[in-house]
Amino acid sequence: MGGNEAGRPKLAVEGATKFYDTKSGPLHALDNFSIDVRDGEFVCVVGPSGCGKTTLLWSMAGLHSLTSGQVLLDGEVVNGPHPQIGMVFQEANLLPWRSLIRNIHLPFEIKGKQPDANWITHLLERVGLGGFEHKYPRELSGGMQQRASIVRALSFNPSVLLMDEPFGALDAFTRDEMNMMVEQIWLETRKTIVFITHNIAEAVFLSDRIFVMSARPGRLARTFEVPYARPRTLDVMAERDFFEMVNEIKAEIHHGTPAAQTPAAGGQQTVRAHG
Amino acid sequence: MADAHLKDEIPDFQKQPGAAVDQSVGVTNWSALTSGPGRRTAMEIVAIILVAVVIIGGAEVLIDVFDVEQYVLPRPSEIVTALVSDFGLIWPHLLDTLFELFSGYAIGASIGIILAAVITQFPFAEKIIAPYILLLITTPMLALVPLLMYNMGFGYGPRITVVALASGPMVMINAATGFRRTDLAKIALARSFGASTLQIFLKIRIPMAMPMIIVGLMIGAIFGLLTAVGAEMVGGGFGLGNRLQVFAANIQMPQFFAVVLVLAILGILIYVGFFLIGKKWASWQS
Incomplete structure (x- = not known):
């Protein structure tokens, strides 16, 4: 796969720094964070709660502006939502007043385009939601809702998929199932995927590379290469070096934690969110 | 526009999708009006009708028994008759x-x-x-x-x-x-x-x-x-x-x-x- 023209990264974050304005003063969420993601690469970003993972992803999606630094997609600055970027949110984020199929049609309604019915049907069949088109979100399980939201993000065929802790609310078995499914979809479509999680085993299972973030303000602490061949099976998770890598990443995260535990008093509660 | 980055809200998902409903509406929380006690069974509906029959029939009988004047309280049957005829x-x-x-x-x-x-x-x-x-x-x-x-x-x-x-x-x-x-x-x-x-x-x-x-x-x-x-x-x-x-x-x-x-x-x-x-x-x- 390795990069498009002249080895230019598909997606690059350069010196991303972000402050939020809170009642107790500016909150430093991201600090000079830089990463490159190759075309068709699957990377995960892991880090402790509240380290700015979501801030990073929302900035990459053009939903947030950066205080300084920039995000480049195919060498061009991202300064707003981009049609080549699909986003999968925490907790599925389906609209409860719309049926599944109308949820999937939302991006097309907004863009004023005709939905690609064949592609959507294919995706729905692919994730096992064929026949559920007219169900409402409340009638679907958490796993099914999240699968629907993945279909929604892929429906307009973006080249980059940003996934913000998509499976955080699911139970362990469903999560394993979803991880297998995501890997397969990635192998079929070869999207560039940036996946945020605080589940390290999930990150190791899915990624080509893992970026470990420090506690707030989020900095790039370390990058891990994951060597396992594709497609991976859940058996990988039982191997010794898998455990070792998980433990090493864990140590890296904990190692970084104490230093960052001293923010201004008020800031602490405001950012209880997942990363 | 220079400070646009400060206006972004911290992405906080404490509120669950379904729970994003603000129930603390105070004086204007009339949602009880729309909720009701849920679906009723056939027996409950029969009971509701029975209560109406007892009250209306009881009023009819009591007004008759105690000989209440019409200008004080007319009988239910007189009310219905008046509604139809007038x-x-x-x-x-x-x-x-x-x-x-x-x-x-x-x-x-x-x-x-x-x-x-x-x-x-x-x-x-x-x-x-x-x-x-x-x-x-x-x-x-x-x-x-x-x-x-x-x-x-x-x-x-x-x-x-x-x-x-x-x-x-x-x-x-x-x-x-x-x-x-x-x-x-x-x-x-x-x-x-x-x-x-x-x-x-x-x-x-x-x-x-x-x-x-x-x-x-x-x-x-x-x-x-x-x-x-x-x-x-x-x-x-x-x-x-x-x-x-x-x-x-x-x-x-x-x-x-x-x-x-x-x-x-x-x-x-x-x-x-x-x-x-x-x-x-x-x-x-x-």
Whole structure:
């Protein structure tokens, strides 16, 4: 796969720094964070709660502006939502007043385009939601809702998929199932995927590379290469070096934690969110 | 624009998607009206009918046994007879009342919804206006009727005006509660597809506000009915409220209660109508 023209990264974050304005003063969420993601690469970003993972992803999606630094997609600055970027949110984020199929049609309604019915049907069949088109979100399980939201993000065929802790609310078995499914979809479509999680085993299972973030303000602490061949099976998770890598990443995260535990008093509660 | 980055909200998902509903609506939380005790079984429906039969039959018997005068309390059978036989006398006045209600309500409710939609986009303006809206709700608009009649005469004018004044703020304050609901993640979702502010409003904010808008419309309609009848009792020679006055003055108690019955049916129809609308358009919330 390795990069498009002249080895230019598909997606690059350069010196991303972000402050939020809170009642107790500016909150430093991201600090000079830089990463490159190759075309068709699957990377995960892991880090402790509240380290700015979501801030990073929302900035990459053009939903947030950066205080300084920039995000480049195919060498061009991202300064707003981009049609080549699909986003999968925490907790599925389906609209409860719309049926599944109308949820999937939302991006097309907004863009004023005709939905690609064949592609959507294919995706729905692919994730096992064929026949559920007219169900409402409340009638679907958490796993099914999240699968629907993945279909929604892929429906307009973006080249980059940003996934913000998509499976955080699911139970362990469903999560394993979803991880297998995501890997397969990635192998079929070869999207560039940036996946945020605080589940390290999930990150190791899915990624080509893992970026470990420090506690707030989020900095790039370390990058891990994951060597396992594709497609991976859940058996990988039982191997010794898998455990070792998980433990090493864990140590890296904990190692970084104490230093960052001293923010201004008020800031602490405001950012209880997942990363 | 230089400080645009500071205006972003911290992505916080404490609020679950379904739980993003603000239940702390305070004085305007009338959601009990729309919820009800749930689906009833056949036996419960039979019991409800049985209670009605016992009360109505009991009244009939007791009035007979104690020989209560008709001007004190007419028998249920006399009321129904009066309603049927004198419906020709009541009917034109029912149309008058409905006309006042619909016109006043249409004006008040549309202004209320539009104002709610606009004002919630400007938190500062909203804070300034909120106490005055509350004042409109807490002041009985009926108090203005004599003044309005002095200025506008005894026709439809003052009644329609006062219905609009009574229903509008009710609709507005509830709709505003709906529009104030912000679900950061859902708005971000729409934005990630490149949605404009108008599209976010149409596809996210309005559907999200819909349950509260419907509650507001229901309460506004019921308040409108109350106010229309009240205004008719103050002055003018037509309308159901006026008939109440006339029949009471003539000691035509069966006819009087027949009008009360018509008003009760009107109120129930308003409730059932909005209940069904809520079921269709806001059932996703429960």
